Amino acid sequence: MSDRLVxxxxxxxxxxxxxxxxxxLVGVAIERRAYDITKGETRTPEFLAEVNANGRIxxxxxxxxxxxxxNAACVYLAEGLPFIPENRxxxxxxxxxxxxxxxxHEPNVATLRFWLTVVxxxxxxxxxxxxxxxxxxxxxxxxxxxxxxxxARDWLVGEGPTLADLMLYPYTHVAGEAGFDLSGYPxxxxxLSRIETLPGYVAMxx
Amino acid sequence: MSDRLVxxxxxxxxxxxxxxxxxxLVGVAIERRAYDITKGETRTPEFLAEVNANGRIxxxxxxxxxxxxxNAACVYLAEGLPFIPENRxxxxxxxxxxxxxxxxHEPNVATLRFWLTVVxxxxxxxxxxxxxxxxxxxxxxxxxxxxxxxxARDWLVGEGPTLADLMLYPYTHVAGEAGFDLSGYPxxxxxLSRIETLPGYVAMxx
Numbered sequence: 001m002s003d004r005l006v007x008x009x010x011x012x013x014x015x016x017x018x019x020x021x022x023x024x025l026v027g028v029a030i031e032r033r034a035y036d037i038t039k040g041e042t043r044t045p046e047f048l049a050e051v052n053a054n055g056r057i058x059x060x061x062x063x064x065x066x067x068x069x070x071n072a073a074c075v076y077l078a079e080g081l082p083f084i085p086e087n088r089x090x091x092x093x094x095x096x097x098x099x100x101x102x103x104x105h106e107p108n109v110a111t112l113r114f115w116l117t118v119v120x121x122x123x124x125x126x127x128x129x130x131x132x133x134x135x136x137x138x139x140x141x142x143x144x145x146x147x148x149x150x151x152a153r154d155w156l157v158g159e160g161p162t163l164a165d166l167m168l169y170p171y172t173h174v175a176g177e178a179g180f181d182l183s184g185y186p187x188x189x190x191x192l193s194r195i196e197t198l199p200g201y202v203a204m205x206x
Numbered sequence: 207m208s209d210r211l212v213x214x215x216x217x218x219x220x221x222x223x224x225x226x227x228x229x230x231l232v233g234v235a236i237e238r239r240a241y242d243i244t245k246g247e248t249r250t251p252e253f254l255a256e257v258n259a260n261g262r263i264x265x266x267x268x269x270x271x272x273x274x275x276x277n278a279a280c281v282y283l284a285e286g287l288p289f290i291p292e293n294r295x296x297x298x299x300x301x302x303x304x305x306x307x308x309x310x311h312e313p314n315v316a317t318l319r320f321w322l323t324v325v326x327x328x329x330x331x332x333x334x335x336x337x338x339x340x341x342x343x344x345x346x347x348x349x350x351x352x353x354x355x356x357x358a359r360d361w362l363v364g365e366g367p368t369l370a371d372l373m374l375y376p377y378t379h380v381a382g383e384a385g386f387d388l389s390g391y392p393x394x395x396x397x398l399s400r401i402e403t404l405p406g407y408v409a410m411x412x
Contacts, residue, residue: 069305076298092282099275127336
């Protein structure tokens, strides 16, 4: 891999951590450039023009090209490696869990965590406050689905860890900060430990 | 492709149409089995046990295996074909738009369409009604981002149509039903026409 890799990130974001975790596990060095999303640093004219017109992080810079969306960036990093299965159905099934993560897990678990730990419950507006019960139920449903799946198998797809596991790990392992009690999901807890013993694993903070 | 392919779908769903459109464009025959989501037909014990524990459609059945998530199913169908670029960065960039679709476009444009055309604005609950302005703004932002991109190029990724285009087409072309005025996005309108002239194109209804 000859292109220079730069992760444009906010260190508090689990979506950014996905890319640092994947890079560490596949053994690729990436530079890091930090922005503070709570100060609007990803909404400046410069950021919108040069890094991501969507105003969001993470963005993986590959040479002079910019790749938004954490899950897409991790596919780029892991191409040709065992974290992406070779079998056609298994590869699609991996993507199935990655889309599940962005649709059913992240908007519930990650958003609640951001609201409760960064914004603060007292500072939420009325629409956000009204949305909490739905996001709580959606997050519990996502965790329950993972727990049922992981009660029967060690990894979400096939016999070893794939990007499906690596993309669902970051917000699941801090779901407690979003008010979820993981002790109700014992298969998920065992799976979290399994990921934390992978060679090259790095923690979210640090 | 020797496995029998069955699409478990609700014909009103744009997510299900993604799979029919992709199958038609790649020239693969799929059987169709219809469920009515407004009657809870994807929440029955049989559906949850046999088709998708997440209670959602579409699900692409491949032989005796079941693949939820529309975008993952379309990757399965299009593997090895030009709708998935061979270049590593372009392939990741295609996935970037597909994750954008599920995170920034579908939850805004498709949800508003469902609320306004299926549920009915008068039948929405207070939380849904309060969420409308945010979803309206999110949908406009997604369409504006696409319009800026498509003002400079014919297709979202590279020089020809990819799954990025095919996954964003279904809910964009019916965004009017969700209350969006596409005449404000002329590059998007030209792109919709471009997709509708692809050989093998099938319409959503019918």
